[in-house]
Amino acid sequence: MVRLRLLAGLTRSARSLVLIAACLVGIAAALAGAGRDFDNQVREKRYEHLPKPPSGDLVVVTIDTQSIKTLGTWPWPRSRHGELIDAIDGDGARRIAFDIIFDQPAADLRQDKLFARALSRSHSDIYLATLLENRLNTRDVHQALPTAALLPFVTPVSIWVKSDPDQFHRRIPLNMPVLGETLPVLAQALAGTTFPDEGRLLIDWSYWPERIPHISYADVLAGNFPKGFFKGKSVLVGYDAFGIGDQYSVPYHNKVAGMYIQAVAAETLLAGRPTDLGDWPALFAALLLVCAAVPLTALFRSFVLALGILAFPLGQIIIEHLSLVRLDIGAGTIAIGAGLVAHILLATAQSMLDRITKSAEAGLPNMAAMELNEREEGVTVVVCLRNYVETTALLGFAAQGKLLGKIRDRLILAAGHERIYQIDNHSFAWRSEEQVPEVVGSLEGLEALFGPGVQVDQLTVDIALNAGFCDEPSLSVGEALPKAVLAATNAINRGVLWERYETDDDEVFWKLSILNEFEQALKRGDVWVAYQPKLDLHAGAITGAEALIRWSHPERGFIRPDRFVRAIEDAGRIERLTLYVLERAIADFAPLGLSVAVNLSMRMLGKNRLEAPLRVLLDTYGMPADKLTLEITESANMADDQGIAELEALRALGVHISIDDYGTGQSTLSYLKRLPASELKIDQNFVRQVLTSRSDAVLINSTIKLAHELDMQVVAEGVEDQNVLDALARMECDIIQGYHIGRPMALEDFLRKLGLPAPRRNSRDAA
Incomplete structure (x- = not known):
């Protein structure tokens, strides 16, 4: 049960847990950089499928295999670089940059002079690379500027790049300190930008290196290029021969020469410096999406979260392709994925919980669910179906779920809430927080609820049931249920509707x-x-109303009248009880001018003990005799002559005599003829079937007509809905009684129902 409660607790908090899981995992992923690989993979897809055309403002001069074959073994004399500058400058280039380090004087100093002379006469801006390296990954860093012979004529730039942990080059610093001076990166020089910060530029590798205009070094020296090819452009000179080395791993394009890192970075800057927003905006959007999905049903929540996992990469691709915004969506996507995984796990837990806590027949909450959910103190009620086996045999297995579901729906009305549990295939239970009298009132209404039968697949099924309850509030559900089941079994054996558990x-x-x-x-x-x-x-x-005796025991709770009235009758003390009810009813109703009916035990008749005290009560409280009705049970033994004489005396006094439960006894027309009755009360077992049983409808209709012929009024008891009331009205019934009009209630509630003020009790009333 502890594990079951833990499982239930998790499923009850499922929505909150989905959001919490998304928040915690997403924030952890953002702080740890766990989404970087995902961002890199998505960007590689963009680089592959959405390439961008180069600006055309940049030309690459390659020291390639063809040039080495043509010009001889590398390295070449520096005067040759001077010739290259003359050729490019002569064609009108704007900038010329070398991705070649000249940090040492040439072996032949004349070569440096020739190279320097070419640099000095150039009209283009010349940029030479500086040396910044740490080959052994130690604190010792080797730094060097271009040689002193060249430095006066050039602008030094950094070509230092650092790979990510996976050895791929995705970013480049905009500026780097070299020998105490902050130098721009070569890519800035080529793009003509002057961003002063040391931020790292995310290189846009959708500019494919091979699509950047390029020409062989040897062809430039040979003049094999159209006039104006270099005019107004930035020119990058660098290695592109595999034999020389200088190869780097980059996204999508695998290995490229180092100069292409600078070239593509320059193309990136020529389009505008990207704004790198990092993880947090996308993570915030992801958490908003999870928040929006949390209130949805489980199916739609799964759909929204799965759609989010697909939409975020697509959104990143579109945003980065169409704008300068760079958005890391890895942490956000991980957050949505964590929410989806949490949702799936909790949905699986819910499915397991449902299998454990729901019945197989109708999928209704079972005893395990009741023990799990009902933790508060209360009265435990069990309702057993007596004819379940016969009914299911008639309906077939397929219709069992429908029948049980409809039975549960009606029990919800009786219980006043939806926490109804199917504890086995023919029993239901609930836990009530009401007092025992209210619980008993609910149980007494069961016959009315199930009297018309239950409609299942065009068939009306009669339901026979009995109930039991345990009102020991300190007992848990697991302890109280067996006791309530035993009480229901006792009710079945005794032939009564309900029974309270007692040892x-x-x-x-x-x-x-x-x-x-x-x-x-x-x-x-x-x-x-x-x-x-x-x-x-x-x-x-x-x-008017019918007066009904009630006993609320301080320890046993509500005690059903049939449990104590019979005992009082057998002990010869029914007179005491009857006079108590008569005095209470007359005292309460005399000021109201309304009629009141009181049940009369046949054992009081024929002893001349009723008429005299009744006269005193009527006189004392000033109630007209015709406002009082005495109900005698038709199923009781026939009164003797003395009893009938006493009834006639009471009738002569003006008191009305009513034959209660008419239709359940063995009376004849002579019985009706002899009794001085002014009213017939039709038993509720006939009334409840008036819409579904033609024979009951005929009997009720004929009884009403017979009673009217004998100048008697007719009361129909057990009326539980408007349709039955309308049917009785069409039959010209006189008075209606039942739960549809009102349950038995205290005087204060009765007066409140009529909109009358509460009575003032005098000392005599209190006694």
């Missing part, structure tokens, strides 16, 4: 102490009277 010791003690406890309950006020409203269809208003 055997509790039951024995209860039977021995019930009478004494009842007397104490009367004194404490634990026994009270609830009122269920009655709607007069002719007046269109609530004109």
